[in-house]
Amino acid sequence: MELPLLHLALVGTPNSGKTSLFNALTGSRQKVANYPGVTVERKEGFFVTPQGRQVSVVDLPGTYSLRGRSPDEEITRDFVLGKASGETLPDLVLCVADSTNLRLTIRLLLELKRTGRPMILVLNMFDIASRRGISVDVERLAKELGVPVVTSIAVRKGGTADLLALTDEISAKLAAEPAENSWRALSVAELRATQREADRIISDCVSLPASPDTWTARIDAIVLHPVGGLIVLALILFVMFQAVFAWAQPLMELLQSGFDALGDIVHATLPEGLVQSFLQNGVISGVGSVIVFLPQIIIIFLFILLLEDFGYMARAAFLMDRIMGGAGLHGRAFIPLLSSFACAIPGIMATRVIDNKRDRLTTILIAPLMTCSARIPVYTLIISAFIPAKDVWGFINLQGLVMFGLYTAGIASALIVSFVIKFFMLRDYAPAPFMLELPDYKMPRLKSIAIGIFTRAKMFLQRAGTTIFSMMVLIWFLASFPQPPAGATEPAIDFSLAAIIGKALAPLLAPVGFNWQIAVALIPGMAAREVAVAALGTVYAIEGGKEAAEQIGQVLATKWSLATALSMLAWYIFAPQCASTLAVIRRETGSWGWMAATFAYMLVLAYAASLLTYNVAVALGAG
Amino acid sequence: MTDTHDTRREMPLGLAKRGYTGVIQHLSAKDAGSALSDIELESRLIELGFVEGARVEVLHEGLVGRDPIAVRVDNITIAVRRREAMAIIVA
Ligand SMILES: Nc1nc2c(ncn2[C@@H]2O[C@H](COP(=O)(O)OP(=O)(O)O)[C@@H](O)[C@H]2O)c(=O)[nH]1
Numbered sequence: 001m002e003l004p005l006l007h008l009a010l011v012g013t014p015n016s017g018k019t020s021l022f023n024a025l026t027g028s029r030q031k032v033a034n035y036p037g038v039t040v041e042r043k044e045g046f047f048v049t050p051q052g053r054q055v056s057v058v059d060l061p062g063t064y065s066l067r068g069r070s071p072d073e074e075i076t077r078d079f080v081l082g083k084a085s086g087e088t089l090p091d092l093v094l095c096v097a098d099s100t101n102l103r104l105t106i107r108l109l110l111e112l113k114r115t116g117r118p119m120i121l122v123l124n125m126f127d128i129a130s131r132r133g134i135s136v137d138v139e140r141l142a143k144e145l146g147v148p149v150v151t152s153i154a155v156r157k158g159g160t161a162d163l164l165a166l167t168d169e170i171s172a173k174l175a176a177e178p179a180e181n182s183w184r185a186l187s188v189a190e191l192r193a194t195q196r197e198a199d200r201i202i203s204d205c206v207s208l209p210a211s212p213d214t215w216t217a218r219i220d221a222i223v224l225h226p227v228g229g230l231i232v233l234a235l236i237l238f239v240m241f242q243a244v245f246a247w248a249q250p251l252m253e254l255l256q257s258g259f260d261a262l263g264d265i266v267h268a269t270l271p272e273g274l275v276q277s278f279l280q281n282g283v284i285s286g287v288g289s290v291i292v293f294l295p296q297i298i299i300i301f302l303f304i305l306l307l308e309d310f311g312y313m314a315r316a317a318f319l320m321d322r323i324m325g326g327a328g329l330h331g332r333a334f335i336p337l338l339s340s341f342a343c344a345i346p347g348i349m350a351t352r353v354i355d356n357k358r359d360r361l362t363t364i365l366i367a368p369l370m371t372c373s374a375r376i377p378v379y380t381l382i383i384s385a386f387i388p389a390k391d392v393w394g395f396i397n398l399q400g401l402v403m404f405g406l407y408t409a410g411i412a413s414a415l416i417v418s419f420v421i422k423f424f425m426l427r428d429y430a431p432a433p434f435m436l437e438l439p440d441y442k443m444p445r446l447k448s449i450a451i452g453i454f455t456r457a458k459m460f461l462q463r464a465g466t467t468i469f470s471m472m473v474l475i476w477f478l479a480s481f482p483q484p485p486a487g488a489t490e491p492a493i494d495f496s497l498a499a500i501i502g503k504a505l506a507p508l509l510a511p512v513g514f515n516w517q518i519a520v521a522l523i524p525g526m527a528a529r530e531v532a533v534a535a536l537g538t539v540y541a542i543e544g545g546k547e548a549a550e551q552i553g554q555v556l557a558t559k560w561s562l563a564t565a566l567s568m569l570a571w572y573i574f575a576p577q578c579a580s581t582l583a584v585i586r587r588e589t590g591s592w593g594w595m596a597a598t599f600a601y602m603l604v605l606a607y608a609a610s611l612l613t614y615n616v617a618v619a620l621g622a623g
Numbered sequence: 624m625t626d627t628h629d630t631r632r633e634m635p636l637g638l639a640k641r642g643y644t645g646v647i648q649h650l651s652a653k654d655a656g657s658a659l660s661d662i663e664l665e666s667r668l669i670e671l672g673f674v675e676g677a678r679v680e681v682l683h684e685g686l687v688g689r690d691p692i693a694v695r696v697d698n699i700t701i702a703v704r705r706r707e708a709m710a711i712i713v714a
C-alpha cells in the first residue's frame with residue numbers, strides 16, 4: 001500500500017542550521033515559492049527515507065518563540081498551529097538546535113510541545129559541540145523532554161543518517177487521531193518558568209566546558225573593534241565592488257562575443273528581411289545584452305551569501321546600527337540594503353527581519369535607491385561611451401571614479417530620503433530596539449553557497465527569458481512597424497510606432513536633454529531597467545543597420561551630447577524602478593498607496609536630478 | 624540580604640563598560656525607556672536568555688556613544704542597545 005506523503009517542518013532559532021539540514025535532506029529537489037498574501041519565501045523540498053517513505057519538508061523562518069513578532073515569525077507560528085491558509089498541518093516537527101547553544105532552543109521546544117504536534121529534537125552541529133568538549137546525555141535528555149532526540153551534522157555527508165532512521169521509525173507509529181493543541185501565548189511569568197525548566201534540564205543532561213569558541217573571540221576582537229571594525233567593513237565592501245567590476249569583465253566579454261557570433265551566424269544564414277532582423281536585433285542582441293550581466297550578478301550574490309554563511313552579516317548590523325540610526329534607519333536595515341545592491345527584490349524581501357513596522361517601511365521605500373545590478377548595464381554603457389578611460393591623480397581610473405560616484409549618490413540620496421521620512425512623516429517615533437544574536441563564525445559551505453547562487457542565477461535567467469524577452473519582442477515590433485513606404489529615403493524607424501510614441505513623449509523630456517530614442521527606451525526600462533540598454537540598441541540598430549547594433553556605445557557617443565549622457569546617468573540613479581520591484585513593494589507593504597508613493601517620489605527625484613545635471617552640464621559647455 | 628563585604632552594587636547593564644562581568648539579578652523593563660511595552664521588552668529579553676542568574680559579560684561596544692553593546696549571556700553573544708540593556712539589573 002502506498003503511504004501518504006509525510007509532511008515535515010523545520011523549526012528552530014536563527015542560525016541553528018535549518019537551511020543546511022533542509023539542503024542536506026532534499027539536495028536539489030526544492031521548490032521556492034511565496035506564502036499566499038505575504039512575500040515570505042516558502043521553501044519546500046522532497047526526499048525519500050531509507051525505508052521508502054515519500055516526505056515533503058518545509059524550511060520555516062527562524063524564531064525564538066511562537067509569539068510571532070515579525071511577519072517571518074508569524075509564518076512559523078501559523079504553520080505549526082495549522083492556521084496558515086492552504087497549508088497542511090505538519091505530521092512531524094523537527095525542532096533544530098545548535099548543540100553548542102541549547103538554552104534558547106530547549107525553551108522553544110518546551111513551548112512547541114504544547115501545540116501537541118509530534119516532534120523530534122535534532123541536535124545539529126554536533127561536530128562542533130564534540131570538538132569543544134560538550135557532551136550530551138541524549139537518552140536522558142529525551143526522557144526529560146518527553147521527545148525523541150537525535151544528533152546530526154547537517155554539513156557532513158551521512159550526517160543526517162540517524163535523523164532519517166528515526167523519522168522512519170516514528171512515522172511508522174504516528175497516531176492517527178489528532179493531538180490536542182493547548183498552546184497559547186506565554187505570559188512573562190510562564191516564559192521565565194519555561195526558561196528555568198530548560199536550564200534545569202540542560203544542567204542535568206549536558207556537560208559544558210567553560211571554553212567559548214576562541215576563534216570567534218579572536219576574530220571579533222578585530223571585526224567588532226569600534227574603529228577597526230568599521231575599517232574592515234569598508235574594506236569588505238570595497239573588495240566586493242572591485243570584484244563585481246574587475247573580475248566579471250573577462251567573463252562578460254566572453255559572453256558578449258558569444259552573442260555577437262550568434263548574431264552574425266543568424267545574419268549570414270538567413271535572408272535579409274523581417275525574420276533576420278527579428279532574430280538578430282530583437283532576440284539575440286536584446287536578450288544577449290542582458291544575459292551578459294550574469295557574471296556580475298553571480299559575484300555580488302556570492303559575496304552576500306558568503307558573508308551571511310560566515311556569520312558576518314549580524315556583525316555588520318551591529319557596527320552600522322548607531323551610524324544608520326542618525327539617518328533614521330535600524331541596524332537590521334543594513335542587510336536588506338546591502339542585498340539591494342544585487343537587486344532590490346531580495347533586499348525588500350529581507351526587510352522581513354525588521355519587526356518594527358515603521359523601520360521596515362522606511363527601509364522598503366529607500367531600498368530601490370541602492371544601485372542594483374540591473375543599473376550596471378546602463379551605467380557601464382554610458383560611462384564607456386562618454387567618459388575617457390584616463391587616470392586622475394595618477395592612479396585612479398576616471399571611469400571607475402564616475403561609477404563610484406554613482407553608487408555614492410545612490411547611498412547618499414537613500415540616507416537623505418530616510419532622514420526626511422523620519423523628520424516629516426514619522427515624527428512621534430521612538431527608536432525600535434536592536435536585539436540580535438551574534439552567532440559563532442562558521443566556515444562557509446561550498447554546497448549551500450552553490451545552491452544559493454544557482455537559485456538566484458536561475459531566477460535571473462528566467463527573467464531574461466520571459467519579461468525581458470517579451471519586452472524585446474515588443475520593442476522590436478514597435479520599432480519595425482509600420483514599414484516605410486516604398487522609395488522612402490529616411491531611416492525605416494522614422495515611420496515606426498516607436499518613433500510616434502517617442503516623439504509624442506519627447507517634449508516632456510526635452511528639458512532634461514533626452515531625445516525621442518531615449519523616450520522609447522525608457523518605457524520598457526520600467527519592466528526591467530537593463531532593458532533600456534537593449535532597447536536603445538534595437539532602436540539605433542534598426543535605424544542605422546547592422547554595424548550600429550554591434551557598437552551601441554559608439555553610436556551613442558556620436559548621437560548624444562555629453563550633457564545628455566550625464567543626464568541619463570542622473571536619471572538612472574533614481575528611477576524609474578522596474579515593475580517587479582514595484583510589485584514586491586505592493587505585496588510587502590500590502591498597499592497600493594505605498595507603491596504609488598515610491599514610484600512617484602523616485603520619478604520626481606529622477607526628473608529633478610536630470611534637469612539639474614543637464615542644465616549645469618550645458619552651462620559648462622557640455623551641451 | 625546584606626550590603627556588607629563583597630556584595631557588589633546592583634546596576635543596570637546599560638551603564639556597564641566593556642569588560643564588565645556580572646550576574647543578572649532581575650529585569651526591570653519600566654526603567655528602560657524602550658519603545659516596546661514593558662511586557663514585550665521583558666519577554667524578548669527572556670527569549671534571548673537574559674534571565675535571573677545568567678552570567679553576563681560586555682564584550683564589545685559600538686563607536687557612536689559606545690552603543691550598541693555585544694553581551695555574552697552564558698554561552699551565546701547578543702547585541703543590544705544600551706537603552707534596552709537598562710532593563711537588565713546586574714551585580
Ligand atoms: N560544522 C557545522 N556547521 C553547520 C552545521 N549545520 C549548519 N552549519 C553552519 O551553520 C551556519 C548557519 O546555518 P543555516 O543552515 O544557514 O542556519 P539557519 O539560519 O537555521 O537556516 C552555516 O554557516 C552552516 O554552514 C553542522 O551540523 N555542522
Ligand SMILES: [Mg+2]
Nearest residue numbers: 015018019020
Ligand atoms: Mg535559514
